[in-house]
Amino acid sequence: MANFTPISAAIGGVLIGLAATLLMLLNGRVAGISGIFAACLNVRSRDMGWSAAFIAGLVLAPLTASFIGYPMPWPQMPDGWGTVVIGGALVGFGTRLGGGCTSGHGVCGMARLSTRSIVATAIFMATAIIIVALSHHALGV
Amino acid sequence: MQMLAALVCGLIFGWGLLISGMVEPTKVIGFLDIFGAWDPSLAVVMAVALGVSGVGFRLVAARQRPVFAAQSSWPTRTVVDAPLVIGAILFGVGWGLVGLCPGPALENLATLSPRVIAFVVAMACGMGLHRLWQEAAVRQPTESIVDG
Numbered sequence: 001m002a003n004f005t006p007i008s009a010a011i012g013g014v015l016i017g018l019a020a021t022l023l024m025l026l027n028g029r030v031a032g033i034s035g036i037f038a039a040c041l042n043v044r045s046r047d048m049g050w051s052a053a054f055i056a057g058l059v060l061a062p063l064t065a066s067f068i069g070y071p072m073p074w075p076q077m078p079d080g081w082g083t084v085v086i087g088g089a090l091v092g093f094g095t096r097l098g099g100g101c102t103s104g105h106g107v108c109g110m111a112r113l114s115t116r117s118i119v120a121t122a123i124f125m126a127t128a129i130i131i132v133a134l135s136h137h138a139l140g141v
Numbered sequence: 142m143q144m145l146a147a148l149v150c151g152l153i154f155g156w157g158l159l160i161s162g163m164v165e166p167t168k169v170i171g172f173l174d175i176f177g178a179w180d181p182s183l184a185v186v187m188a189v190a191l192g193v194s195g196v197g198f199r200l201v202a203a204r205q206r207p208v209f210a211a212q213s214s215w216p217t218r219t220v221v222d223a224p225l226v227i228g229a230i231l232f233g234v235g236w237g238l239v240g241l242c243p244g245p246a247l248e249n250l251a252t253l254s255p256r257v258i259a260f261v262v263a264m265a266c267g268m269g270l271h272r273l274w275q276e277a278a279v280r281q282p283t284e285s286i287v288d289g
Binding site for chain 2: 017087
């Protein structure tokens with residue numbers, strides 16, 4: 001557990017919980033990023049405007065944080081472009097089919113003690129753990 | 142005002158992901174890698190975020206209506222069905238392969254990493270494919286009635 005960073009994790013968790021609470025308090029909306037991004041892509045959605053504003057805030061966050069000494073690290077992505085594209089497509093299709101991702105189900109839904117969200121979070125976490133175990137240990141990729 | 146509120150919420154959410162290190166795919170993989178050098182940070186992020194929003198949602202739910210909207214859109218579905226389970230499995234496979242879920246993927250667009258851009262474009266295509274499929278499924282029954 002050499003990489004464990006509990007204090008910065010807790011501070012980040014407070015901010016994520018605060019953002020989710022504020023979006024509900026102010027706009028009455030769930031801070032589920034997959035749903036917000038899907039609405040932002042849908043020109044026929046009435047939610048397109050505020051969704052695009054939320055995504056803009058998310059993308060601008062690293063630029064503003066770099067001023068107070070939190071530089072954005074360069075993302076270490078898989079070498080294979082195929083893995084990147086297939087992974088992205090699965091995340092996009094899967095989160096829409098399952099109605100949420102780590103934020104919508106994992107934070108907002110579980111905070112409401114929603115059975116759907118607890119089941120979804122348990123399944124996507126377990127699946128991802130199995131995929132990492134297979135790809136990093138069993139197959140030696 | 143809803144636009145400004147959403148922008149500020151997006152910023153705060155993004156700061157949370159950045160400070161906690163959850164924007165880094167390797168940090169997320171470190172959490173998922175329970176058979177390797179396990180890094181429980183993601184569990185702390187989630188537990189604290191759950192605690193804050195759990196209390197926050199309870200306070201918000203006691204209000205008549207949101208500050209800038211006519212009504213709150215709390216999710217209403219309660220049934221655990223096949224799409225929920227299959228969707229969660231597909232998402233889990235993609236998340237485990239790359240270490241990015243939608244929030245960190247979008248925030249990483251700020252780095253202009255070509256691989257992140259490809260991931261987000263593929264994610265958008267996956268979402269678009271789901272919408273086309275949903276719309277086709279809605280049209281199907283009426284068409285068959287016309288044909289029949």
